[in-house]
Amino acid sequence: MKVVLHIGAEKTGTTALQAFLADNRQQLPAEGYAYLQSAGLPYNRKLATYCFNEDRSDDHHEVLGIVDAGKRQAWAAKFREELDAEIRALPETVHTVIVSSEHFHSRLFHVEEIARLKALLSPYFESFSVVCYLRRQDQMATSLYSTALKCGHSFPSILPGVSAEDHYYNAEVLLDKWSEVFGEEAIHPRVFDRAELVEGDLLKDFLATAGIELRLDNKILPGRQNESLEPVAQQFLHAINPHVPMMLDGHFNPLREKLTRHLEANYSGKPQLPLKQDAMAFCGKFSESNQRVARKWFGRENLFSQDFSAYPEEGQVIEPGFEDGVEVASRVLNGVMQDQREQAEALRQALQAEPQAATRLIADYFNSVHPAVANYIRANLALTAVDNKAA
Secondary structure (H helix, E strand, O other): OEEEEEOOOOOOOHHHHHHHHHHOOOOHHHHOEEEOOOOOOOOOHHHHHHOOOOOOOOHHHHHHOOOOHHHHHHHHHHHHHHHHHHHHOOOOOOOEEEEEOOHHHHHOOOHHHHHHHHHHHOOOOOEEEEEEEEOOHHHHHHHHHHHHHHOOOOOOOOOOOOOOOOOOOOHHHHHHHHHHHHOHHHEEEEEOOHHHOHHHOHHHHHHHHHOOOOOOOOOOOOOOOOOOEOHHHHHHHHHHHHHOOOEEOOEEOHHHHHHHHHHHHHHEOOOOOOOHHHHHHHHHOOHHHHHHHHHHHHOOOOOOOOOOOOOOOOOOOOOOOHHHHHHHHHHHHHHHHHHHHHHHHHHHHHHHHOHHHHHHHHHHHHHOOOHHHHHHHHHHHHHHHHHHHHO
């Protein structure tokens, strides 16, 4: 079998690709492909987490409840077993496994971590194909700032103060590390720019680059993902994020998802942008390495478009006042209250029609209030189901 590793980079439409693969996962084997569930759906993040050096950790360890070394080792052993079982159980029709995780780009800093990924997968696959999308650094930073706000961070500025060798932004550093492990012949970099994508479409470009032949007329196609927020919503998040953390009692804070969803519903639009001169200066840090990548991998002088006209020449004066904050907060709160009303009505109907099914709805409700209670309800529901079958 062959494996296609889509490694990002971050901020290059990875969420849309992963939504497509996850939503159509059940149909893929009939056409010769598989998207692994054991790797973590939809983002395959477990694979990246498994590859970390022992002295490194991030928020995913907290989510998985494996912060201490002993639990991490036990989790890793179980993960290997689950991955092995899934791959060995794949139908004979499957000739290619697809793996997609932008965390390969953003989280695997060291060559030995990338080598750990290859060592894990090598027993199952005869060949590797690594697909990577590259985006102009100023555009990456602007998009990352918006996403970071949604994730609970409050960065001091849109453009970070990083060096020209920064792992996240330097395309040459990224490609060199992955080439060292998988060989240059396995690396297939692409530029994330509509003008360079097949038919201007990321999904079609990815399938063509990876040599994946899939029918699209019978598939669920991804909608728009990770919408940018208007400046007033960005400023609101920047102010409120220190008070509404991403993690709460070892679980994702359910309020974060609601907050983001209702802000996107009300304030999707053009985000705050840095000045043109600042964007050009930031991108200029990587001009030499970009040129080397362009020559080596694309046979041309410029890796990215040199058009910076989307940025303002003068500063955007964005100073939301108290009334703006009240309006944003009221829209979010009204949306959350509507969610609760809809959940309560669905629960009322379920209690009348099928009490057993209502238990799952109760768990879903508590997931937005107290995830630990929701997990307890689900666990006891499963035990009850087993007891009922035994009886």
